[in-house]
Amino acid sequence: MAFVAVIDVVAGPAVGFLPLVSLGPAFAGLVGGWRRTALIGGLALVLCLALGWYDGLFPARRGLTALASVVGVTAAGLLAAVMRQRREAELAGVRSIAEVAQRVLLRPVPRRAGHLRVAVSYTSAVAEARIGGDLYEVxxxxxxxxxxxxxxxGKGLDAVETAALVLGAFREAAHDEPDLRSVGARLERAADRELQGEKFVTAVLAEVGDGRRVTLLNYGHPPPVVVSPEGTVRFAEPPRNALPLGLGIHGGSGPEPYEAHFADGDQLLLYTDGVTEARDRTDRFYPLVERSVLLRDxxxxxxxxxxxxxxxAHVEGPLHDDAAMLLLRYQRH
Structure with missing residues (x-):
């Protein structure tokens, strides 16, 4: 508005820049509230009257047209500001509901559980997202x-619903069942009963007792990584591949429990494929094994x-898939 005023005074009324004063309330309606838009619109109206009077455009048609432009754009800006504020309020309400849903679905994991210290990380592929299809529980x-x-x-609300189903079954079975195979059987029955069509869930289950071993059960999920205190990294791969949860009706036997060495100072990293399949600009996958040195803290x-x-930093932008990581550090003291 100040720029238009200077140009109008310097160049004179022949240039016809005066209607551009209405750009002030137009932009104010896009970024500010209705009060700010009204204030800028009033200022633009006063500026238009002053410049029009200075240029001798009143009561000629050019002056009245410029005045009408400012009034019309101000009214439109006010309407846009009110509608935008209503949408922002609705979005804030939806986000607050999503945050509550996240706390129910993905509850904060305990920092200590038995001899384990636990840490979890969840990075959404969408900056505004609060919940997604990755799941974890301790x-x-x-x-x-x-x-x-x-x-x-999949993604969206269907994925969230499926994640809630699997987590609910796991939380109940983890307390009731005597061994990890029985926990997995409960999850298989729940998934086969509830999941329809081609829906499925890849998952890895782990059980850490008082011994120096961790028992694992893998349903088509990327194998966990075991990092020793000396920095040696190895994948805890299953003896054979198994179908994901929800595909049991297609035949095939379930996974067999297997063990991996897990003693004092060892770390077990469980993750989703959003980590290992993250690519940089040259389509190079994230080198998880090489970067495991970062876990020495x-x-x-x-x-x-x-x-x-x-x-x-490897991706240099938003992730293309959600990435969940859960770190277990065996620490007796």
Whole structure:
């Protein structure tokens, strides 16, 4: 508005810049509230009257047209500002509901469970998203600490509904069942009963007791990574591949439990494929094994945050898929 005023005074009324004063309330309606838009619109009206009087455009048609332009654009800006504020209020309400849903679906995991220190990281592929299809849970049961990390096929509300189904079944079974195979059987029955069509969930279950071993059950999920105190990294791969949860009706036997060495100082990283399949601009996958050195921090949460930051830096932009990571550090003292 100030620029238009200067040009109008310097160049004179022949240039015809006076109606451009209405750009002030137009932009105010896009970025400000209705009060600010009304204030800018009133200022634009006063400026238009002053410049029109200075240029001798009143009561000629050019002056009245410029005045009408300012009034019309101000009215439109006020309407746009009111509608935008209403949409922002509705969006804030939806986000608050989503945050509550996230706290119910993905509850904060305990920082300590038995001899384990626990840290979790969840990075959404959409900056505005609060919940998605990745899932995780840590349950302290009489048989030991039981953990699940999974990835639901698909996105959106359907994926959230499926994640809630699997987590609900796991939370109940983890307390009731005597061993990890029985927990997996409960999840299989729930998934086969509830999931329709081609929906499925890849998941890995883990159980850590008092021994120096971790028992794993893998339903078509990326194998966990075990990091020793010396920095040695190895994948805890299953003896054979198994179908994801929800595809049991297509035949095939379920997964067999297997064990991996897990003693004092060892770390177990469970993750979803959003981590290992994250690509940089040259289509190079994220080198999880090489970056595992970032997990040496004495604080598990700081270590996992360093890994998450490195993952985001590798992609150099928003992730193409949700990425969940859960770190278990065996620490007796």
């Amino acid at each position: 349950v302290a049961s009489p048989a030991g600490v039981r953990v699940i990390v999974g990835d639901v096929q 004495a604080d598990p949460e700081a270590a996992l945050e360093a890994l998450r930051t490195d993952l985001v």
